[in-house]
Amino acid sequence: MTKDRFGEYGGRFIPETLMTAVLELEAAYERYKDDPRFVRELDALLTNYAGRPSLLYEAEKMSKDLGGPRIFLKREDLNHTGSHKINNVLGQALLAKKMGKTRIIAETGAGQHGVAAATAAALMDMECEIYMGREDTERQALNVFRMELLGAKVNAVTTGTATLKDAVNAAMREWVSRMADTHYVLGSVMGPHPFPTIVRDFQAVIGREIKAQMIERTGRLPDMAVACVGGGSNAIGTFYDFIGDESVRLVGCEAAGEGADTPRTAATVATGSEGIFHGMKSLFCQDEQGQIAPVYSISAGLDYPGIGPEHAWLHSIGRAEYVPVTDDEAVAGFEYLSRTEGIIPAIESAHAVAHVMKIAPRMEKEQTIVITLSGRGDKDVAAIARYKGIEIEE
Amino acid sequence: MSRITDAFTKDHKALIAFLTGGDPDLETTEKLICAMAREGADLVEIGIPFSDPIAEGPIIQAADERALASGTTIDGLFSLVKNVRQKTDIPLLFMTYLNPVYKYGIEGFAEQCALCGIDGVIIPDMPYEERAEFLSRRGASKIELISMITPTSRARAERIAADAEGFLYCVSSLGVTGVRQDIGTEIGEIIAEVKKTRDIPCAIGFGVSAPEQAEKMAAISDGVIVGSAIVRIIAEHGRNSEEAVGAFVAALRAAVR
Incomplete structure (x- = not known):
């Protein structure tokens, strides 16, 4: 099994424009994941901040x-x-910070990942934009306001079924447009390699x-x-x-x-x-x-x-x-x-x-x-x- | 030489016109492809509509939705191409996301493409590293796989170009498809670098929306690809788009020399 595959599953089926960003992320993750200082910082956040x-x-x-x-x-x-989402978000936001990124974007369904991402962004002084299907912004209106309270901008996605899948589409389209200062904090063990591995490791x-x-x-x-x-x-x-x-x-x-x-x-x-x-x-x-x-x-x-x-x-x-x-x-x-x-x-x-x-x-x-x-x-x-x-x- | 590379050997730069197959219906698509060929397009790129086209901006997303709403299927598009082939020899490309092809079966898809007269495919969510399965399963069909380079490809461009088939699809700028006011010159620099390592036709797409822009992009490449600007006309005129699309393609043709 190669490292970007789980059996035959996985891989990185993304537009060429994103390949450099994804390769850069993979290199950064390889560099930091066992770095004692990174591990110490993340452990401290998980203990003292996430509980x-x-x-x-x-x-x-x-x-x-x-x-x-x-x-x-x-x-x-x-x-x-x-929710458990904070485990992954603290890890990815810290990694993004090490990579010199100043802005994070994230998709969210119920709003749990969006709230976690907005929270980490507030803590780490990063700009944050959340993509959420319009239908979900209505189902979870309270979480939308919660993210805004935390300083994030919430974009209601109206395309397709206006739910989680479309929020992922919108976040990917945004990332393709702006990679230099922006990290896409994917919220689940999905997407192109190395995301399924990174998110799994943090969870x-x-x-x-x-x-x-x-x-x-x-x-x-x-x-x-x-x-x-x-x-x-x-x-x-x-x-x-x-x-x-x-x-x-x-x-x-x-x-x-x-x-x-x-x-x-x-x-x-x-x-x-x-x-x-x-x-x-x-x-x-x-x-x-x-x-x-x-x-x-x-x-x-x-x-x-x-x-x-x-x-x-x-x-x-x-x-x-x-x-x-x-x-x-x-x-x-x-x-x-x-x-x-x-x-x-x-x-x-x-x-x-x-x-x-x-x-x-x-x-x-x-x-x-x-x-x-x-x-x-x-x-x-x-x-x-x-x-x-x-x-x-x- | 393939029909695709032939399109880049004329005494003018290549003009590649895009439309979404089945938008608003297959009959209109057939008429529009013929109009594009007649008005001077050198290649036509037919988009296979997909529910979630992540590399597309709002204009082509909407076209995909219209095409799917009209019941467009891959087999329907194969029939369309057969009909078009009775009328024109213009090189034809399919632009498709990987999932519909994967679901159809790569072998069967490649075979049908070859049978009905498709010359190549562009698959925007299949980067260089993920081409192996497609290449090994396309069989003996002569379907060329068009590769893309982008302003972020710098370190990768030479390797991509070395294995590229037909022509290199050079993405003008970051982001999704759409119409842009300004396009940077970075892609021109990457094209110049690529040309030092391999003499392969390079065409620029993404954001090219007006004849003046097409002229500028053609000056730093071997051709231009115009998509969203055409699809926008189809969105406006629907089944009666033939004249307006034809006139726009003619204007692009005049600009791309």
């Missing part, structure tokens, strides 16, 4: 209620800015912490690690340190929307096929003409027609499994965790909770499951109310 390590909380009431295994929640929702702290925390708490590795998957950054962060531990089942939960057997879905592994898009060879929701399909999920953060290339590879070799979870199931998971444990998860993370609700009753009591709660659900409260037909005003 790492994040808690591993045993959801005893949930375990008891489901009558199954011990369930642990990896609390990425407790990080500064409220791998999740799985490393889980491993140490589980060994400390239970004396052994978990039997299963479960995370939601859009592009797949919190999932790969969760999985990466366990890939070599064959006893640990790795489960990614995709957004099935109204159902993986309907056109209103974003479940890429369940419904997609191989393709080349957004800089990578991977799996994509597309039609027989190779046009990228409009996808749908209640979750703006999982509403993406592709999946990161490393996930496509883990799927192809059978090391990780990917399951579709519908809107209805995710909303039920959202409410269940809120009531049972007093933790309101992001609607994205609620997909993982919902899957565990399905499978836990069939598992043994002595088994252990870790669910990564990628983010907190405050941002989703209004949308969930709307979904349930409740009118609320803020």
Whole structure:
């Protein structure tokens, strides 16, 4: 496997104009990733600013209620800015700073990555522009204002389906126009090499912490690690340190929307096929003409027609499994965790909770499951109310 | 010599005209290609519409949306090219993103291109490093793969030029396709450097929108590619674009000598 590929997936399928920028990024990353000073600076930010390590909380009431295994929640929702996105953003912003960039741009779906990017830009005195599908700016209006409060400019993207995919298109088009002073902080383990590797490395702290925390708490590795998957950054962060531990089942939960057997879905592994898009060879929701399909999920953060290339590879070799979870199931998971444990998860993370609700009753009591709660659900409260037909005003 | 390189051996610089296939429908595209050939274009580049054309500005994005809305498919475009080939020998290129080709099957796509008379393809999201799969799977077909260089290619331009086929598509400036007021001279310097290492035709595209600009760009290269400015006329006139597009191509022809 060459370093820009995961099996046959990955690569860098981008316009020639961007090649120099991407090669420059790769060289900078190679130079800094093991540089003791860079590592020290990033560790200090993660500890003192983001609040790492994040808690591993045993959801005893949930375990008891489901009558199954011990369930642990990896609390990425407790990080500064409220999601795992800060892990990657601090790493990339620090790297961009070392590269002499003064401006960062980023796409965002639910707004979690945009908020994290805007936060890092504020902290590191960088200019910041966020690209967000117009539909998402409406679904997540609060996050738009949050990014603006942090000093970022938010561009509502009206092209195509006006969601995450189009936000990525817009950010790529902007990057092609302005590379000298600008770094594109991609938010997931997708896009051209080296992004899937860089983002995975910065998110791998999740799985490393889980491993140490589980060994400390239970004396052994978990039997299963479960995370939601859009592009797949919190999932790969969760999985990466366990890939070599064959006893640990790795489960990614995709957004099935109204159902993986309907056109209103974003479940890429369940419904997609191989393709080349957004800089990578991977799996994509597309039609027989190779046009990228409009996808749908209640979750703006999982509403993406592709999946990161490393996930496509883990799927192809059978090391990780990917399951579709519908809107209805995710909303039920959202409410269940809120009531049972007093933790309101992001609607994205609620997909993982919902899957565990399905499978836990069939598992043994002595088994252990870790669910990564990628983010907190405050941002989703209004949308969930709307979904349930409740009118609320803020 | 291929039909593409022949287009660069005339007593004037080459004029390459672009349009999106199926915008607003295939019948109009067919008429427009013939009009372009008649009014003096030396090559015609036909865009295969894609849902997410990341190298395009708003004008061609909108054209892709119109073409997809009218139900344009790759097989439909192959039929169109067959019809066009009854009427003109002008070299024809497909400009397409990689995914539709990949989904169609590279072998089948290359074979059909050759059968119906396409001379070359331009794939903007397939850079030099990612060409191997396409090259190995295009088989015996004589479809030429057009390579691109840009103002950021400096260190890479020589290597790209060494392996290039047909002509080098020289991107005028940073950014996506569209109409620009000013185009820098950086690409001219890169072309001059490339020419020292290999005598390959170099045509400049991206942003070239008016005859005066085309004239300037032709002066520092072997030809110019005009896309968005033509597509804008098609957007305005729709099915009745033939006359306006023909007149614009004639004006470009007069400027590009």
